[in-house]
Structures are given as C-alpha cells and as structure tokens.
Amino acid sequence: MASETTLTAIPTGVVGKQAPGIWGFNGGQMIALLIMIAALGAAPFFLYPVFVMKLLCFALFACAFNLLIGYVGLMSFGHAAYFGMGGYVAGHAAKVMGLTPEISIIAGGLIGAGLGLIGGWLAIRRQGIYFAMITMALAQMVYFFCVQAPFTGGEDGIQAIPRGKLFGVIPLDSDMAMYWVVAVVFLCGFMAIHRVIHSPFGQVMKAIRENEPRTTSLGYRTDDYKLVAFILSCGLAGVAGATKTLVFGIATLTDVHFSMSGEVVLMTLVGGLGTIFGPVIGAAVVIGMQNYLAEMGAWVTVIQGVIFVACVLAFRRGIVGEIGNLFKVKL
Amino acid sequence: MLDAIEAFLGVPAPLLFGQLLLGLINGAFYAMLSLGLAVIFGLLNIINFTHGAQFMMGAFAAWMLLAWAGLGYWWALLLSPIIVGFTGIILEKLFISRLYKLDHLYGLLLTLGLGLIIEGVFRNEFGSSGLPYRIPAELSGAWDLGFMFMPIYRGWVVVAALFFCIATWLIIEKTRLGAYLRAATERAELVQAFGINVPRMITLTYGAGVALAAVAGVLAAPIYSVNPQMGSNLIIVVFAVVVIGGMGSILGSIVTGFGLGIVEGLTKVYYPEASATVIFVIMAIVLLARPAGLFGRA
Numbered sequence: 025m026a027s028e029t030t031l032t033a034i035p036t037g038v039v040g041k042q043a044p045g046i047w048g049f050n051g052g053q054m055i056a057l058l059i060m061i062a063a064l065g066a067a068p069f070f071l072y073p074v075f076v077m078k079l080l081c082f083a084l085f086a087c088a089f090n091l092l093i094g095y096v097g098l099m100s101f102g103h104a105a106y107f108g109m110g111g112y113v114a115g116h117a118a119k120v121m122g123l124t125p126e127i128s129i130i131a132g133g134l135i136g137a138g139l140g141l142i143g144g145w146l147a148i149r150r151q152g153i154y155f156a157m158i159t160m161a162l163a164q165m166v167y168f169f170c171v172q173a174p175f176t177g178g179e180d181g182i183q184a185i186p187r188g189k190l191f192g193v194i195p196l197d198s199d200m201a202m203y204w205v206v207a208v209v210f211l212c213g214f215m216a217i218h219r220v221i222h223s224p225f226g227q228v229m230k231a232i233r234e235n236e237p238r239t240t241s242l243g244y245r246t247d248d249y250k251l252v253a254f255i256l257s258c259g260l261a262g263v264a265g266a267t268k269t270l271v272f273g274i275a276t277l278t279d280v281h282f283s284m285s286g287e288v289v290l291m292t293l294v295g296g297l298g299t300i301f302g303p304v305i306g307a308a309v310v311i312g313m314q315n316y317l318a319e320m321g322a323w324v325t326v327i328q329g330v331i332f333v334a335c336v337l338a339f340r341r342g343i344v345g346e347i348g349n350l351f352k353v354k355l
Numbered sequence: 356m357l358d359a360i361e362a363f364l365g366v367p368a369p370l371l372f373g374q375l376l377l378g379l380i381n382g383a384f385y386a387m388l389s390l391g392l393a394v395i396f397g398l399l400n401i402i403n404f405t406h407g408a409q410f411m412m413g414a415f416a417a418w419m420l421l422a423w424a425g426l427g428y429w430w431a432l433l434l435s436p437i438i439v440g441f442t443g444i445i446l447e448k449l450f451i452s453r454l455y456k457l458d459h460l461y462g463l464l465l466t467l468g469l470g471l472i473i474e475g476v477f478r479n480e481f482g483s484s485g486l487p488y489r490i491p492a493e494l495s496g497a498w499d500l501g502f503m504f505m506p507i508y509r510g511w512v513v514v515a516a517l518f519f520c521i522a523t524w525l526i527i528e529k530t531r532l533g534a535y536l537r538a539a540t541e542r543a544e545l546v547q548a549f550g551i552n553v554p555r556m557i558t559l560t561y562g563a564g565v566a567l568a569a570v571a572g573v574l575a576a577p578i579y580s581v582n583p584q585m586g587s588n589l590i591i592v593v594f595a596v597v598v599i600g601g602m603g604s605i606l607g608s609i610v611t612g613f614g615l616g617i618v619e620g621l622t623k624v625y626y627p628e629a630s631a632t633v634i635f636v637i638m639a640i641v642l643l644a645r646p647a648g649l650f651g652r653a
Contacts (some may be wrong), residue, residue, distance in 0.1 A: 027447060037584060063505065101462070146639050146642050146643070149642050149643075149646040150598070150642070150646055152459055153396075153458070153459050153463060154598060155404045156402070156460070156463060157402065157594040157597065157598050158598055158638070158642065159596070160591060160594060161591060161592075161594055161595035161598065161634075161635050161638055162635065162638075162639070164591045164595075165632050165635035165636070166590075168631040168632045168635075169632065171631075172628060172631075212561070244510070264522075282587075286471070286480060289464065289467075293464065294444050321479070322475045322478040322479045323473075323475065323479060325471050325472075325474065325475035325478070326471070326472050326475035326476055326479070328468075328471055328475075329468045329470070329471030329472035329473075329474075329475060330468070330472060331468070332464055332465065332468025332469075332471065333450065333465055333468040333469060333472070335464075336449065336454070336461050336464050336465040336468065337453060337454075340457075340461070340641060
C-alpha cells in the first residue's frame with residue numbers, strides 16, 4: 025500500500041521509535057492530558073452530570089474503536105454488538121444476580137472480549153472492505169439474538185437496573201458519586217489504550233497498519249496481533265457499554281443496533297482517526313449535537329450524514345488531527 | 356399423493372411452498388442488490404453503502420409517479436430506474452469521483468453518509484409508517500397450482516428479477532461494452548490508453564448499478580409498504596450475501612442471492628427462531644471453510 029493510501033496522516037518513521045516524555049506522552053499530549061483531567065474534575069460542577077457521564081461512556085467506546093481503525097487499520101462496522109452486549113450483561117448481573125457495580129462492569133468487559141474473540145477470529149480472515157462487511161453482519165446477528173433472547177427483554181430491554189453499592193459499601197445513587205466512578209473507569213480505559221499503543225505490541229500494530237505483508241515478512245504473525253487488538257478493543261467497548269447501562273439503569277436494543285456502530289465511526293472520524301484525544305473530542309461533538317438538536321427528529325440523521333460527507337471530502341484529519349497539524353505536534 | 360409428500364416433508368405442503376415462494380422473492384432482491392454492488396465494486400472499488408437508500412428511492416419514485424403524475428406501475432418500472440440512476444450519476448460526479456485515489460474505506464464512509472442523508476430527508480418528508488402501493492390490475496389475483504395458491508404478482512417478481520439478472524450478466528459477459536467493462540476492472544490505465552473514456556464509463560457503471568437497485572425497489576413497492584427504512588434493513592443481509600458469494604463472479608452473485616433466499620424460506624418452516632440469523636450463520640461457516648467466498652477468487 026503506497027503512503028498516500030494509508031488511512032492516517034502520520035508520517036512514516038514513527039513506527040519503531042519510542043516517543044519521549046512521561047509515560048510515552050510527548051509535550052503536546054501531556055498538556056492535552058492535563059487539560060482533559062482538569063476538565064474531568066470541573067465538568068460535573070458546570071454541566072449536568074448525567075450528560076457528562078453519557079459523554080464519557082461514548083468517549084471510551086470511541087477510543088476503543090479507534091484502537092482498531094486508527095492503529096491497526098481495521099475498520100469494524102459492528103462495534104455496537106460488543107458495546108450493547110456489555111450493557112445487557114452488566115444490567116443482568118446488577119439486576120437479576122444482584123452483583124456489585126464493579127463486578128457488573130467487569131462482566132460486561134469480559135463478555136465484550138469473549139464475543140470479540142469469536143467475531144475477530146471470523147473477521148480477520150478477510151481484509152479491507154470485506155472485514156467491514158463481516159463485522160457488520162456479525163453485529164446484525166447479535167442484534168437479532170438480542171431481539172429474541174429472553175434475558176434481554178426484547179423490545180422492552182432490561183429496565184430499572186440498580187446502580188448498587190461500589191465494593192458493596194459506597195452507594196452510587198447520587199449522580200455525583202456515580203460520576204467519579206465513571207470518570208475513573210474512563211481514565212483507566214484511556215490510559216490502558218495509550219499504554220497498549222506505546223508498547224512493543226502497539227508498535228507491531230502500527231506496522232501492520234502501514235504495511236501488513238512487510239510485517240509478516242519480518243516474522244510477525246499478523247493475524248495473532250490483529251486478533252488480540254480486536255479482543256482488547258471489544259473488551260473496552262463492553263466496559264463502556266456496561267458503564268452506560270449502570271448510569272442510566274437501562275439496557276435496550278438501541279445500543280446493539282447498527283446505527284450505534286455508525287455513530288462510533290462518526291465520533292472517531294470527526295475527532296481524528298489515529299489520534300489519542302480525537303475520539304474523546306468526537307464523542308463530545310456527536311453526543312452534544314444529539315443532545316441539543318434532539319427536538320429536530322430525523323434531521324439529526326441528515327446532519328450526521330452531512331458531517332460524514334464533509335469529513336471524508338474535506339476534513340480527513342478530524343478536529344484533533346487538524347489542531348495537531350496546526351501546532352506541528354502529534355496529539 | 357399429496358399426503359405422502361406432506362408426511363415426508365413433516366409440514367403441510369401449502370406452508371412449505373408458500374415459504375419457499377417468499378424465500379425466492381427475498382432471494383430475488385438479494386440477487387439484484389448484490390449484483391449491483393458487485394458491478395459497482397468491480398469498477399469503482401467502492402462498496403456502495405448508499406445502495407439500500409437507492410433501493411428505497413426506487414420504490415418512492417414509483418409511488419411519486421403514481422400519486423403526483425398518475426403514471427402507473429409499468430411506467431414506473433421504466434422511469435424510476437432512469438430517475439434514480441441519474442441521481443446516482445450526479446452523486447458520483449459530485450462526491451464519489453473525488454475518492455478514487457484514497458483508501459477504499461473512505462468510499463465506504465462517504466456512501467454511508469450519503470445514505471444517511473437520503474434516508475433522513477425521506478423520513479422527514481414522508482414519516483416512517485410507510486405508504487401503500489397497489490399491485491397493478493394485470494398482475495393481481497392468484498393462480499391455483501393444485502398444491503398451493505400463488506399470487507400472480509409474486510410469481511412476476513421472481514421472473515422479472517431473473518430477467519434483469521440474466522440481462523445484466525449477458526451485457527457484461529457477451530457484449531463489446533461488457534468487454535470494455537471487464538477490461539477496465541482488471542487494468543483501467545491500459546484500457547484508457549486504448550482511447551476509451553474510462554472516467555465516463557465509471558460514472559455510467561455507477562448509474563447502472565444504482566438503476567438496478569431502483570428496479571428492485573419498484574418490484575418491491577407492492578409487496579412491502581413503501582417506507583424510508585425499507586432499504587437499510589435489507590442491505591445488511593445483502594452484505595452478508597456478498598461475503599458468502601464473493602464479488603468475483605456475476606453469475607455467482609445471482610446464484611448465491613436466490614439460493615440464500617430459499618434457505619431462509621426453508622428455515623422459516625423448520626426452525627423459525629433462526630430465520631433472521633441463518634444467513635449470518637452461513638456466512639460464518641463459509642468464512643471458516645472458504646474465506647474468499649463460494650465464487651470468489653482469493
């Protein structure tokens with residue numbers, strides 16, 4: 025694949041070089057990280073906490089998705105399946121089995137990873153467009169399963185899921201208490217993704233994105249790397265879905281539907297493919313837009329479509345990618 | 356005789372044949388849509404995510420021609436593909452043609468966005484409840500075949516879809532135009548060097564693929580209610596069909612489309628719970644056994 029056809033505008037030569045700085049963050053990323061942590065601390069005092077929690081769940085979801093598209097070059101068009109199933113399992117664990125929230129979230133992550141193992145194992149047999157179509161079809165299968173399976177409650181979903189007590193001690197009924205849990209989950213997920221990208225494993229991931237045949241010729245079993253990356257991404261998507269379910273106390277078909285898979289693609293694209301902070305900004309833009317334009321009904325779909333088209337035609341670096349380009353720094 | 360057959364099949368014959376016919380009809384739509392996708396993919400290297408929306412536009416064009424211009428089914432069958440195909444040509448000229456030098460995935464994202472726009476606009480304009488479209492008088496009624504009643508329109512859909520599929524296959528495999536098309540699919544630069552206007556051919560091919568989706572939309576209008584979501588529900592199954600068949604062969608798309616429709620119909624009879632997922636399960640099995648698809652080249 026020639027360099028002009030690769031998905032992201034990251035210069036070659038980054039692969040194989042360990043970025044300097046603290047925990048692998050370069051100067052610009054360190055500043056952005058500090059701003060993000062400060063915003064995390066301040067946000068619930070200025071904005072409606074439930075809105076910020078929703079945003080953080082989707083930001084984690086988009087970061088997990090970006091791990092695949094931005095760093096391995098795999099376009100999954102069915103990530104809603106892992107996100108939504110994580111939510112269903114967490115809801116079931118918290119409501120029916122009466123487990124504590126942290127166990128429920130872990131259960132959601134595990135089911136996401138488990139499904140990711142099966143889905144990834146099937147999908148990595150094909151590349152490019154076929155990979156996208158296969159992940160999409162598998163997700164549709166999960167959707168139909170959720171429509172019929174008794175434990176998901178079909179059209180009604182699982183409702184009135186209790187937030188429970190963290191570690192069995194701290195009640196999370198108040199939005200502020202829940203907020204700090206969500207913020208910690210998000211930050212842990214975000215740092216984990218950053219750590220993976222800057223690990224030796226992550227270097228191989230990026231090598232696969234740049235040139236898969238060449239990575240194979242260097243002696244790496246690229247299929248194994250792709251599968252592990254897929255499982256990681258799906259597990260984190262499951263965690264995001266589980267957390268969202270606990271925040272809202274409800275798990276529904278919306279979260280496994282194809283349009284959710286499309287939305288996470290849009291978030292990542294708007295923010296910037298292959299940038300660490302891009303998916304977070306993209307999630308804020310898309311969720312904020314849905315929130316403030318909710319009364320416009322189907323026009324939201326039209327606006328989302330227009331953003332897709334605009335991003336692809338004129339704005340392929342995304343918001344964070346453009347800012348990074350402006351300041352000549354990788355964000 | 357009929358009793359013996361029923362004992363062998365384990366279900367009442369009318370139920371079985373009724374579902375088989377429904378399966379054939381679904382298969383007809385799978386075949387026509389996956390054929391259009393395959394033709395477009397062959398030349399443009401783009402998976403046309405707008406295809407479902409264009410199928411829906413075909414049905415809506417038929418409805419509009421009747422409601423606003425008083426033109427009936429047969430006129431719709433002629434005019435709707437032309438109108439929708441023309442909008443496809445405009446989309447290709449304005450947007451899609453800018454992406455040929457980029458990664459395939461950008462084409463996928465762009466056409467997905469275009470599909471969202473089209474679907475959203477139709478939902479705003481017509482709501483999501485669906486509009487009725489009557490079966491034309493010449494094709495209403497049913498034949499008594501002895502073992503089942505067959506609504507004439509349903510038989511017509513299968514025959515018409517087969518006709519359009521075979522006509523497409525003949526054009527691509529047996530005519531000079533089709534030869535240019537196949538050559539450009541292999542090596543576009545070389546064909547251009549022989550003095551053939553490849554960019555125009557690409558535009559027209561996209562228009563033709565879209566027109567094929569619109570034909571399927573017109574055929575579908577009297578069967579399903581005409582509504583803005585009718586395409587997006589179908590298109591994901593069609594993608595699975597494309598993965599199963601592989602996009603290498605035109606005849607392969609047709610056979611896979613009809614075959615999977617029949618399998619889906621049989622599943623509805625013998626194990627209804629799995630009828631929504633059976634095609635995806637088959638896709639998984641095919642991926643394990645023959646990753647390139649049944650008719651694909653690795």
